[in-house]
Amino acid sequence: MKTLLALNTDLSALPSTEGQAPDWIELIPAGPTITGRDGRTWLFDELAQQLVLAAFTGRAIDMVIDWEHASEVAAPKGKPAPAAAWIDRLEIRSEALWGHVAWTPRAGEQVVAREYRFVSPVFDYDDTDRRILRMVSVGLTNKPNLVLTALNHEQPETHQLAIPQALAVVLGLDASATDDQAIAAATQLKAAATARNSEQPSLDKFVPRQDYDQAVSRATNAEQALATRKADEHKAVVDSEIDAALKAGKITPATADYHRAACSELAGLDRFREFVKAAPAVAEPSGLGAHKPDGTSTALNAEEKKVAQMMGISESDFIKARA
Incomplete structure (x- = not known):
């Protein structure tokens, strides 16, 4: 038409x-x-x-x-x-x-x-x-073509409407391009795309998908293993620092978990070390290095006496609860 x-x-x-x-x-x-x-x-x-x-x-x-x-x-x-x-x-x-x-x-x-x-x-x-x-x-x-009552400009047989401007930009054409020019440009682009898709990829720039996926999987696993090892090493160092502070009486057992959580990052561990250096002894030495508590001792240390007093219970009840 x-x-x-x-x-x-x-x-x-x-x-x-x-x-x-x-x-x-x-x-x-x-x-x-x-x-x-x-x-x-x-x-x-x-x-x-x-x-x-x-x-x-x-x-x-x-x-x-x-x-x-x-x-x-x-x-x-x-x-x-x-x-x-x-x-x-x-x-x-x-x-x-x-x-x-x-x-x-x-x-x-x-x-x-x-x-x-x-x-x-x-x-x-x-x-x-x-x-x-x-x-x-x-x-x-004012330029008729037909005799009688039919009007028209004397011009080429078909009036070619301009292609949409957006389409012209995509095809690299002027906005006044004809349909035939648009079809020719689109055909050329299609041929170029087909030629590119049929080219054998260079191995120095591309690798098979299976090899790529395997390499990515290995790298991911290695990163996870390294992160786990670093976390374990950091936890061991934190536990060592917490134990040392307890033995020195710089912190109490009641606050050990708090300090352990604060040391979950390296910066927190550094701050804890500085704190321990400057902090006075707030509890009697725990003696954890000499023996392990068996929960049967009938005596309270100074820290436990303070805790019992704060909780409003007697020393004997505290000893029972501790056991």
Whole structure:
């Protein structure tokens, strides 16, 4: 299917009220064969008439009349395309297509003043049998193509709309590139991608996926083993420092877990060492290096006496609880 800026109607030859633009204009003359001044022909038979009317009804919106086909030429380039009028009805009269027009004030004045004498409809047609399929828009113009009431610019047969700007950027084309240029560029990109995908990868830059996954797995396992070993070594050092502080009476057994947690990081262990160096003895030496408590002693050391006092229990009850 192709789109054409096709037929031209002489507005001055149409019935109108004095001082007003015509309410009805002929868009496509009676067929079945429509011939333009430049020799091009199209088919507007009974089937074409039905297709055009059905397409307009199915569209359910008015069809625009603009100046010099701005909707088809200027709008795709981001330029203004204001409406000169709107067509709200289509009718077949004596095998010709007519449209009912509501003009804008400016366009109506231009038509009355004969500043614009012709209208040129844009339509889609079947490229095989050249049958007209649907109306697209209408443009005010002064360069008619068809005799009678059919308007159009004398120009190449198809009106090529610009491809979307985003697509042009991706393909490395200018925004005014044609469909054929876009297809050629896309085909070239596809061929280049296919060629790259078929190339044998260089082993000095790439490795098989299985080898890569195995290497990553080994590296991950090694990192985990190293982290575990470092954590175990650090824990052993912390336990040693905590035991030494207990033996020296610098900390109490009740706070041992707190200090152990604070030493979970290397910076915390360093701070604990500095604390132990500067701290006075707060408890009697634990004697943990000489013997292991069996929980059967009947005497309380100074720290235990303080704890019993703070808890409000007797020394004998504390000894029982400790056992």
